[in-house]
Amino acid sequence: xxxxxxxxxxxxxxxxxxxxxxxxxxxxxxxxxxxxxxxxxxxxxxxxxxxxxxxxxxxxxxxxxxxxxxxxxxxxxxxxxxxxxxxxxxxxxxxxxxxxxxxxxxxxxxxxxxxxxxxxxxxxxxxxxxxxxxxxxxxxxxxxxxxxxxxxxxxxxxxxxxxxxxxxxxxxxxxxxxxxxxxxxxxxxxxxxxxxxxxxxxxxxxxxxxxxxxxxxxxxxxxxxxxxxxxxxxxxxxxxxxxxxxxxxxxxxxxxxxxxxxxxxxxxxxxxxxxxxxxxxxxxxxxxxxxxxxxxxxxxxxxxxxxxxxxxxxxxxxxxxxxxxxxxxxxxxxxxxxxxxxxxxxxxxxxxxxxxxxxxxxxxxxxxxxxxxxxxxxxxxxxxxxxxxxxxxxxxxxxxxxxxxxxxxxxxxxxxxxxxxxxxxxxxxxxxxxxxxxxxxxxxxxxxxxxxxxxxxxxxxxxxxxxxxxxxxxxxxxxxxxxxxxxxxxxxxxxxxxxxxxxxxxxxxxxxxxxxxxxxxxxxxxxxxxxxxxxxxxxxxxxxxxxxxxxxxxxxxxxxxxxxxxxxxxxx
Numbered sequence: 001x002x003x004x005x006x007x008x009x010x011x012x013x014x015x016x017x018x019x020x021x022x023x024x025x026x027x028x029x030x031x032x033x034x035x036x037x038x039x040x041x042x043x044x045x046x047x048x049x050x051x052x053x054x055x056x057x058x059x060x061x062x063x064x065x066x067x068x069x070x071x072x073x074x075x076x077x078x079x080x081x082x083x084x085x086x087x088x089x090x091x092x093x094x095x096x097x098x099x100x101x102x103x104x105x106x107x108x109x110x111x112x113x114x115x116x117x118x119x120x121x122x123x124x125x126x127x128x129x130x131x132x133x134x135x136x137x138x139x140x141x142x143x144x145x146x147x148x149x150x151x152x153x154x155x156x157x158x159x160x161x162x163x164x165x166x167x168x169x170x171x172x173x174x175x176x177x178x179x180x181x182x183x184x185x186x187x188x189x190x191x192x193x194x195x196x197x198x199x200x201x202x203x204x205x206x207x208x209x210x211x212x213x214x215x216x217x218x219x220x221x222x223x224x225x226x227x228x229x230x231x232x233x234x235x236x237x238x239x240x241x242x243x244x245x246x247x248x249x250x251x252x253x254x255x256x257x258x259x260x261x262x263x264x265x266x267x268x269x270x271x272x273x274x275x276x277x278x279x280x281x282x283x284x285x286x287x288x289x290x291x292x293x294x295x296x297x298x299x300x301x302x303x304x305x306x307x308x309x310x311x312x313x314x315x316x317x318x319x320x321x322x323x324x325x326x327x328x329x330x331x332x333x334x335x336x337x338x339x340x341x342x343x344x345x346x347x348x349x350x351x352x353x354x355x356x357x358x359x360x361x362x363x364x365x366x367x368x369x370x371x372x373x374x375x376x377x378x379x380x381x382x383x384x385x386x387x388x389x390x391x392x393x394x395x396x397x398x399x400x401x402x403x404x405x406x407x408x409x410x411x412x413x414x415x416x417x418x419x420x421x422x423x424x425x426x427x428x429x430x431x432x433x434x435x436x437x438x439x440x441x442x443x444x445x446x447x448x449x450x451x452x453x454x455x456x457x458x459x460x461x462x463x464x465x466x467x468x469x470x471x472x473x474x475x476x477x478x479x480x481x482x483x484x485x486x487x488x489x490x491x492x493x494x495x496x497x498x499x500x501x502x503x504x505x506x507x508x509x510x511x512x513x514x515x516x517x518x519x520x521x522x523x524x525x526x527x528x529x530x531x532x533x534x535x536x537x538x539x540x541x542x543x544x545x546x547x548x549x550x551x552x553x554x555x556x557x558x559x560x561x562x563x564x565x566x567x568x569x570x571x572x
Contacts, residue, residue, distance in 0.1 A: 407440065
């Protein structure tokens, strides 16, 4: 039997739940029938009620079917948080296809990989990013249907005019060559179609999210309807203060499990309202707090750090807040104290609740309880979710208070990695208790009351503004360039981003280490790496430090950068 000391600390939260045995889209429709007068989402000031959301989903599903998308096929969604993304996500689910969620800021090389790896037959993006898809279309033979929408497609007539005058004119016009469908053309294809729903089981595959996994190599994580629906029920169960109609400020992006699972799906299957934020800036976020008075906010530590830096928030009233969640990266004790004070100073009656999880279980699976916290802890497991700490590389559980690898089990655990059976078997292991456990690759411990403490990642990874950047991938890209002999990528501490990316490069003999070479490499990187992962600097070295076994000693470079930062701080 699994030890469950946290049961005594769950308060009114039930230890076990009954999960909906249906698709994600069906779960949304049930809520629409139950709460027809409630608002499902708000987008730039326009409210859409649940029955209207269902109409949008059905129209999208009909159009997808008319375009020839079949059950089990993949559709790539490369959109910010906007109405078309919501309709497409659940429309794909309605026809039994699989939604492949990718970052709108992905570089061309990344998009090409995601499309080919997922074998997507259709894709949708926003007009400002279409050119990246156009540039790689010839290298994606399975992609048959390309859909392009615009922010203005989700606006009322008056706001469309305003958008065109302020931002729309800056977007390059799209080619009129018939290589894509506009949003209007796409929806028109589905008119008159009926019986578009395909019956799907709760355990059927529904979503692909890309992550470095527990080994740091990019791969698709295959998730089921049940994974997402279970998370939706767990989120609400751990927040007994939630009521239908409550608002979530959905700033975390839909391509990420945190944004999709917590900020969007958990709300839409429980009668909550999503305030869709297509682009984050600290200033606009603060304005949305003032305007909408949300009940829940979720973000990465850098978001809360950024809010603390904004001037002019003295009169901000946050008494509306019922829950503030932090995830995606470790929340330092110092930052939590500062933001808790910020909340108190602005009339909130709650504190930040830190969570922990990984994409292999959609997102969060552990959360600070609503009624109790312990300094430095990431909380206790969700209902029906189990945690244990084992000796790294084994299944042997260690005593309370002893550090080891964090393992977890529960209804949100992934189906597996796409095309990576060996790594799936390495990460998902059946233990003697008969349960399937995710070996996270993270180091931590559990106290006798079941509170979990994160210590460090066992895998090499940089976390910048809540996004995971895997140095080995960056190094593989750099090393492939004709001018590069060898490279090393590290994370450098940064007050705003937590970490920023820096690359060290040893050039091939005869290549000049100058600004021109640096510009060539940066242009190359931009085509293959997402914007958030770009290095802020490339430093050329005649030699890179090595370990005794001949590997690049990245820790030496990290220590050098830390020393530089320390010396700079002393000078100031």
